Amino acid sequence: MQVFIAKEKESEKRVAAVPDTVRRLVRLGLSVAVETNAGVGSAIPDAAFEEAGATIVGPDAISQADVVLRVQSPPKETIAQLKKGALHISFLNPFSDSSPMADFASASVSAVSLEMMPRTTLAQKMDALxxxxxxxxxxxxxxxxxxxxxxxxxxxxxxxxxxxxxxxxxxxxxxxxxxxxxxxxxxxxxxxxxxxxxxxxxxxxxxxxxxxxxxxxxxxxxxxxxxxxxxxxxxxxxxxxxxxxxxxxxxxxxxxxxxxxxxxxxxxxxxxxxxxxxxxxxxxxxxxxxxxxxxxxxxxxxxxxxxxxxxxxTIENHSAQDASLMFASNLVNFIEHFWDEEAKTIKLDREDEIIAGCLMTHEGAIVHEKFANA
The missing domain is CATH 3.40.50.720 (NAD(P)-binding Rossmann-like Domain)
Known part of the structure; x- marks a missing residue:
């Protein structure tokens, strides 16, 4: 499986991975691709990602990714580029703008909204909010x-x-x-x-x-x-x-x-x-x-x-490097928690309390109960 770390828009300094989390993903058996200059706002050069085991790629590589990690909700044109069946994890701000849900569903992408992560003890390590x-x-x-x-x-x-x-x-x-x-x-x-x-x-x-x-x-x-x-x-x-x-x-x-x-x-x-x-x-x-x-x-x-x-x-940009470190750790904690070692994949069990709480779209449909009828 290939993980793609997206470069955010210019006003967003955070990034969805740091060298330490890249190493953790590689240890799981994942291939990690980081978009060029994705970490510049957090003072993380491309060379640091490469040293951790990632490959530096252009933005078009997102279309080959099985898992896409980013901080903010992607633009409509980016969603259209995503691979069918891919997993996308980021903040999506669904209560303020639920329109991306239809785009994710149309692209048959499984979208996780980090704002919807349940406030439970088990999910605490994944709670990016x-x-x-x-x-x-x-x-x-x-x-x-x-x-x-x-x-x-x-x-x-x-x-x-x-x-x-x-x-x-x-x-x-x-x-x-x-x-x-x-x-x-x-x-x-x-x-x-x-x-x-x-x-x-x-x-x-x-x-x-x-x-x-x-x-x-x-x-x-x-x-x-x-x-x-x-x-x-x-x-x-x-x-x-x-x-x-x-x-x-x-x-x-x-x-x-x-x-x-x-x-x-x-x-x-x-x-x-x-x-x-x-x-x-x-x-x-x-x-x-x-x-x-x-x-x-x-x-x-x-x-x-x-x-x-x-x-x-986005006051978190004030301390972008440490904000990125914490955010990236939340994402990898999520992946590790649902990682199926035997199948070498992320298992999205919709009966699981955490998945049910934050999975917005799956297999071509809006599946979250708060937005399914929107």
Whole structure:
């Protein structure tokens, strides 16, 4: 079997393989072809892939591949090039754009959407959303620090004592927890809020303060995501957060609802209470609509009051090399888990919980239950 590692579009610096994962694939008995300059954005030269056992090829070689690994969803014309019966694994963002599903089905390609990976213990090693979210949380702190006119740690100087910066993290999932941990390591004073009271202990264990806002009955889904709030609960949440935001130097919003637009958490009226120079890093700005009114993916917007809103768009590119390492490891973990050593192939058992959760198309049809009738 031949595995093809695709080069991403220019704006995407990550790559779906690193030399170590190439070696793992070769040890399984797979032939690995890497598209020319696929790793340039992650500072991985072609020679490093060749040394690991891969062959460097042009883009047309994708038509010969049995397995295609990439980060982002491919363009329509690329799907048409894929070999019948091939397996394609990447982020596909199916809730925002389900149109590629029909193209994959027409091409008789088995497409795996990494966003749909079940949130189970067994699938944890393949969970690319979580691995990339940890990079995003880390990068958000650095972006906020770079944009803020304040330093993070307390400093005792001959000129006097400089107080630590105040960070407020909204949403305590993987990205939020990493943001809290990173800001604390750099010396900031950190507060955090989440609609799931169960995460308060995790926040406190990192040395941060958990902000209590009474929203009534709350909880989380079976997959571990926060449940969607009612309009009344959202308004109570905004009122409770407004005071904390007004006293914060950097606010990081991470709230996403799986398969639905991100909730609007910070309104323009709330931003008016923040001091000039304050920074908001909106990790949900793309592609789910954003947590902050006025945020724009990939842009920094400055309000009339001087508050900077950084709308993140693939923030994982901030640390592309390590993001690629984690992402590539998730992919190889998936392949190794379903590798049939005797048949020397990847076994797609549709009765398997993991495969059933993330396999979108197979044998010429859209097979995922959420999209089969779309």
């Amino acid at each position: 979580s691995s990339q979210a940890s990079i995003a949380g880390y990068a958000a702190v650095l972006m906020g620090a770079d944009a803020s006119p304040k330093i993070l740690p307390m400093m005792m100087t001959p000129a006097g004592t400089i107080q630590p910066a105040k960070y407020f993290v909204i949403g305590v999932g993987v990205a939020g927890l990493q943001a809290i941990a990173t800001a604390k390591r750099l010396g900031a004073r950190v507060e955090a809020f989440d609609t799931r009271p169960v995460v308060a202990e995790q926040v406190q264990s990192l040395g941060a303060k958990f902000v209590q806002i009474d929203l009534g009955e709350m909880g989380q889904t079976e997959q571990g995501y926060a449940k969607e709030l009612t309009p009344e609960q959202l308004e109570l949440q905004r009122q409770g957060m407004a005071k904390v935001c007004s006293d914060s130097d950097v606010v990081i919003t991470t709230a996403k609802l799986f398969g639905r637009p991100a909730p609007l958490l910070l309104t323009k009226d709330m931003l008016k209470g923040m001091a000039p120079g304050s920074v908001i890093v909106d990790l949900a700005a793309s592609p789910t609509g954003g947590n902050v009114e006025g945020s724009k993916p990939g842009e920094t917007v400055i309000t009339e009051e001087g508050v900077q809103i950084i709308g993140c768009d």
